[in-house]
Every structure is written in structure tokens, then in C-alpha cells.
Amino acid sequence: MPDETQLATEEVEEATAPEGTGASRLEEEGDIAADYLEELLDIADIDGDIDIEVRNGRTYISILTDEETDSLANLVGEGGEVLDALQELTRLSVLSATENRSRLVLDISGYRDxxxxxxxxxxxDAAEQIKAGSASVPLEPMGAYERKIVHDAIAELGLESESEGEGAKRHIVVSAAE
Structure with missing residues (x-):
């Protein structure tokens, strides 16, 4: 639940944002995405509540349920593959409706957290290996969203990271800062 300061900030952003931009654009994006996801859940006969939050210039959408069901777990898939695909389809739905690219983030039952x-x-762990003397540490392949999170974490630890490889084999290599 957002606090009063956050709500007031969002109200100011919405009031001062030109039509179709800023917070109002992100809220519209969230509404379109929620409608799309509600239709998908109805088609799949899956019960779930959709929560929309706008923060840090992005729309975050969560699908939640009172009970953990296999259906929601199936929507996440192994390693989040189905979740990533649903996120991309949802972004395409927003693009189709608004003609604007979306950077929305979709989560199901707290998987992303x-x-x-x-x-x-x-x-x-990679930082510890570098501190223990490894010249570089290659990490497991992961999608762009997860690589961004790891790159940010590595930078906060004072190390360097670089993405290497193509497609499904794209991964991060961590090294000491020069």
C-alpha cells in the first residue's frame, strides 16, 4: 500500500503531466495491460487479482491470488520463461493500443521479488570469487531484465560486468574494476 507522500507525489505528477505523457500515460498503460491480462486469465479460467503500481517511471503489474495455484505457477514457467513471454505479449498489447513502446514489468505471485x-x-557470490582471486566469473545465461538487475548489483559492489553471447546463451561475465 503506497504511503500518503507517494500518493501525493503521483497526484502532482499526474496533474502536471501533459496529456498522454508522464504518470497519466503510465496509468493508461497499466489499465490497458490489466484489461489484456484479465481477458487472458478469463480465457484460461484462472482466478487472480491484478494490482497496478506506477513508480520510478515504470508501470508494475502484479497478478496475485489468495491461494498459490498450479495455474499461476504455470504462468511463471520454469525459470520465469512463461512470465517473460506474457510480459512481452502484454507490452505488445499496450503498443497496439497506444502506439507507444512500454517498459512495464509483469509479476506473478511475487516471483520477480x-x-x-x-x-x-x-x-x-561472483564478487566473492573475484575477491578470492578469480580474474573473471561467467554467470548463467539469463534474460535482459535479469541481466540488468545483476549488472546494477555488480556495479554497486564496485566491480565490472559485461554481457556476452547471443540469444538464449547471453550471459554476464563479472570482473574486477580496472
Whole structure:
């Protein structure tokens, strides 16, 4: 639940944003995405609540349920692959409706939060290997969203990271800062 300061800030951003830009554009993006996702959930006969939040210049959409169901787990898929595909389809739905590219982030049952904790641990483990004398540490392949999180975590630890490889084999290599 956002606090009063956050709500007031969002109201000011919405009031001062030109039509179709800023917070109002992101809210419109969230509404379009939520409608699209509600239709998908109805088609799949899956119960879930959709929560929309605008923060840091992005729309965050979460699908939540009172009970953890296999259906929602299936929407995440192994390693978040289905979730990433749903996020991309949702972004395409927004693009189709608004003619604007979207950077919205979709989460299902808190998967992204749990994965972010894992990614921070992966970054920390790589940092420990560098401090122990490894020249570089290649990490497992991951999608662009997860690579961004790891790159940011590595930078905060004072190290360097670079993405290498193509397609499904694209991964991060961590090294000491020069």
C-alpha cells in the first residue's frame, strides 16, 4: 500500500503531466495491460487479482491470488520463461493500443521479488570469487531484465560486468574494476 507522500507525489505528477505523457500515460498503460491480462486469465479460467503500481517511471503489474495455484505457477514457467513471454505479449498489447513502446514489468505471485533476491546472491557470490582471486566469473545465461538487475548489483559492489553471447546463451561475465 503506497504511503500518503507517494500518493501525493503521483497526484502532482499526474496533474502536471501533459496529456498522454508522464504518470497519466503510465496509468493508461497499466489499465490497458490489466484489461489484456484479465481477458487472458478469463480465457484460461484462472482466478487472480491484478494490482497496478506506477513508480520510478515504470508501470508494475502484479497478478496475485489468495491461494498459490498450479495455474499461476504455470504462468511463471520454469525459470520465469512463461512470465517473460506474457510480459512481452502484454507490452505488445499496450503498443497496439497506444502506439507507444512500454517498459512495464509483469509479476506473478511475487516471483520477480523472489528472483531478485536470488540474483543479488548470484552477484554477491561472483564478487566473492573475484575477491578470492578469480580474474573473471561467467554467470548463467539469463534474460535482459535479469541481466540488468545483476549488472546494477555488480556495479554497486564496485566491480565490472559485461554481457556476452547471443540469444538464449547471453550471459554476464563479472570482473574486477580496472
Amino acid at each position: 523472489r528472483r531478485n533476491v536470488e540474483l543479488a546472491k548470484i552477484a554477491g
